[in-house]
Amino acid sequence: xxxxxxxxxxxxxxxxxxxxxxxxxxxxxxxxxxxxxxxxxxxxxxxxxxxxxxxxxxxxxxxxxxxxxxxxxxxxxxxxxxxxxxxxxxxxxxxxxxxxxxxxxxxxxxxxxxxxxxxxxxxxxxxxxxxxxxxxxxxxxxxxxxxxxxxxxxxxxxxxxxxxxxxxxxxxxxx
Amino acid sequence: xxxxxxxxxxxxxxxxxxxxxxxxxxxxxxxxxxxxxxxxxxxxxxxxxxxxxxxxxxxxxxxxxxxxxxxxxxxxxxxxxxxxxxxxxxxxxxxxxxxxxxxxxxxxxxxxxxxxxxxxxxxxxxx
Numbered sequence: 001x002x003x004x005x006x007x008x009x010x011x012x013x014x015x016x017x018x019x020x021x022x023x024x025x026x027x028x029x030x031x032x033x034x035x036x037x038x039x040x041x042x043x044x045x046x047x048x049x050x051x052x053x054x055x056x057x058x059x060x061x062x063x064x065x066x067x068x069x070x071x072x073x074x075x076x077x078x079x080x081x082x083x084x085x086x087x088x089x090x091x092x093x094x095x096x097x098x099x100x101x102x103x104x105x106x107x108x109x110x111x112x113x114x115x116x117x118x119x120x121x122x123x124x125x126x127x128x129x130x131x132x133x134x135x136x137x138x139x140x141x142x143x144x145x146x147x148x149x150x151x152x153x154x155x156x157x158x159x160x161x162x163x164x165x166x167x168x169x170x171x172x173x174x175x
Numbered sequence: 176x177x178x179x180x181x182x183x184x185x186x187x188x189x190x191x192x193x194x195x196x197x198x199x200x201x202x203x204x205x206x207x208x209x210x211x212x213x214x215x216x217x218x219x220x221x222x223x224x225x226x227x228x229x230x231x232x233x234x235x236x237x238x239x240x241x242x243x244x245x246x247x248x249x250x251x252x253x254x255x256x257x258x259x260x261x262x263x264x265x266x267x268x269x270x271x272x273x274x275x276x277x278x279x280x281x282x283x284x285x286x287x288x289x290x291x292x293x294x295x296x297x298x299x300x301x302x
Contacts, residue, residue: 008259009270010277040267083263127196128261140262161257161292162194163281164301 002112003119004150006168007160013121014048016158016165017078021057024076024117028057031077033084035063063088065107073114082122082150086143096135101142105149112153120154122147190247192283193254195293201254202227204291204298210252224251230258230276240275244282253287255280 003020007013021028030052036042049059062068065085071077079085082104089100112118126144131137151157156170191208195201205215205225216223218231226232226247233243233255247253257280259273284290290302 008257008273008277009263010259010274010281012277012281038267123263124260125262126260127257130261132262136262161301162192162284162290164284164290166292166299166301 001117001156002115002154003117003156003158004147004154005119005121005158005160006124006147008124008127011160012163012165013123013160014080015163016160017080017119017121018052018055018057020119021076021078022055026056027072027075028055029060029071029075029077030057031060031062031068031071031079033063033079033081033088035084035088064092065089065104068107068111071111071115074116076117076119077111077115078119078121079108079111080121082120082146083125083143086139086146090139090142091135096138098138098142101146105146108150109153118154120150122150124159189288190250190283190286191252192280192287192290193252193293194257194280194290196257196260199293200296200298201256201293203296204293205252205254208252215254220246220250225254226250226252227254229253229255229279233276233279234272237275240278240282243279244286247279247283248286253283255283 005013005017021030032045032048034041034045036045052059060067068079085104086100089104090097108120122143126140132140151169157168158165159168160166193201193205202215210225214223215225215227218226218228220226220232229247236243255276259277264270284302287302289300291298292301
């Protein structure tokens with residue numbers, strides 16, 4: 001089953017995704033897409049890696065789509081998160097890469113077809129009413145469109161609110 | 176009408192958490208439960224049974240999550256704005272502020288007898 005997990009910052013998305021992954025058949029992978037920028041983020045990466053230790057989950061630190069293609073067919077995979085993956089793909093070079101979202105969509109749909117279960121964690125980022133610069137607006141547009149495309153293609157969409165999973169698409173059966 | 180449809184809890188049975196983005200109708204919903212202006216404290220923790228804009232109180236206190244949760248749990252109703260659905264700020268402190276509100280709400284939701292989420296004035300009872 002292919003599942004999209006969304007929600008605001010600190011709404012419990014990661015906890016829920018990991019809880020689902022622990023109940024899925026192996027091999028289990030967790031793809032972490034956040035490129036640590038400072039000491040606090042490195043600390044968060046180490047903390048998250050420790051958290052997954054002993055759960056039988058293999059962590060892959062991958063900042064680009066290419067790193068995901070090596071995952072074997074039939075595996076259970078959590079990808080966290082789309083907003084980091086898109087930022088890395090889009091803003092890796094001198095100019096914003098407008099093809100980035102298409103590349104991610106293609107890779108994830110391919111993964112969705114080969115993985116046993118794929119859980120993609122994304123974010124709600126369009127809700128602050130702030131007008132940003134052109135590149136940032138392009139990023140928000142790209143991520144929100146990607147969210148809509150994946151929601152259409154996937155079996156289930158969950159929104160986390162105050163740590164409570166609310167089903168937005170599909171039938172209420174656990175992955 | 177909305178009261179009978181959505182709010183299962185009664186006053187005194189435990190804390191009700193009401194969340195939703197800016198302008199979603201949280202305050203109107205709480206008033207529909209029978210609370211009046213005099214019952215509702217704006218962003219402060221006092222003897223009134225309802226706290227509105229709990230996110231402002233959380234930011235002003237800026238304490239440990241568990242301690243904030245313990246103090247808010249004693250209210251009859253906690254109204255908190257969802258603030259985590261914007262672009263992740265470049266500033267780490269701003270990010271931490273939004274995450275703190277998220278984490279406090281996650282814990283409050285576990286304590287609450289009822290969690291109601293408002294969108295476009297429509298209450299949805301999610302717990």
